[in-house]
Amino acid sequence: MTTSPEWDKMLRGEWHHAGDEILQENRVRCKKACENFNKAGYASRREKVILWRSIVGDTRPLPAQVPDSKEDEALFDETDPIVDGPISIDHGLNFKVGKGSFLNFNLLVLDTCLITIGENVLFGPNVSMYGAIHPMDPAVRRGLKGPEAGREIHIEDDVWIGAGASILGGVRVGRGSTVGACSVVTKDVPPFHFVAGNPARIIRRIETSMNPSLDHGTITGSTSV
Numbered sequence: 001m002t003t004s005p006e007w008d009k010m011l012r013g014e015w016h017h018a019g020d021e022i023l024q025e026n027r028v029r030c031k032k033a034c035e036n037f038n039k040a041g042y043a044s045r046r047e048k049v050i051l052w053r054s055i056v057g058d059t060r061p062l063p064a065q066v067p068d069s070k071e072d073e074a075l076f077d078e079t080d081p082i083v084d085g086p087i088s089i090d091h092g093l094n095f096k097v098g099k100g101s102f103l104n105f106n107l108l109v110l111d112t113c114l115i116t117i118g119e120n121v122l123f124g125p126n127v128s129m130y131g132a133i134h135p136m137d138p139a140v141r142r143g144l145k146g147p148e149a150g151r152e153i154h155i156e157d158d159v160w161i162g163a164g165a166s167i168l169g170g171v172r173v174g175r176g177s178t179v180g181a182c183s184v185v186t187k188d189v190p191p192f193h194f195v196a197g198n199p200a201r202i203i204r205r206i207e208t209s210m211n212p213s214l215d216h217g218t219i220t221g222s223t224s225v
Helices: 005-011 021-038 045-056 069-074
Strands: 087-089 095-097 107-110 115-117 128-130 153-155 166-168 193-197 200-205
Touching (some): 005 021, 021 045, 021 087, 045 087
Parallel strands (some): 087 107, 095 115, 107 128, 115 153
Antiparallel strands (some): 193 200
16 A cells, blocks of 8 residues: 555645655556556457556456446446546546546546545546645745645536636535536535636526425526536
């Protein structure tokens, strides 16, 4: 199991030295695992799952393979996300993604702290998630010699993140919400709301029967995000 004093501080969101040997070894491991995933091209769903799990350190046993390719592919609908490469992830071990979610191409994840994505979440292409932070004071930052820290990011179930959006550290996007394309999310998004802009702001509430706070409602029309 990956561990060191600096690794433990990193997971707690404390200032730590990113040049720590254990941290660097895991970055190299994750980079190689991402490269292998990105080279997979049109590999089978099972092969893609194996490569994906090697990135995030998921050691669950795979279901027994069945001869029919479509049936075999369906085995993973209730266990793993669908991920479209290329992707770039910093550590991998701090990145958790729920079943039924779709991560589109050119995803960038700096998972210095824990980053979670719930179930049935949709990501557009070119989404970035920045869990890493540096000191504002340049005398403390000192380029590569200074410390860094992290803040957790949590994307709850049934969220849609539009193309080109950036999610900054410390943000929680509530269940059923939508983030508009190219938005920069710097603050928490309440459940069942549409946010957009730089910085992202609330545009409106999403009326839906999924929202337990509403007596009734209909799903709003689609919005280009």
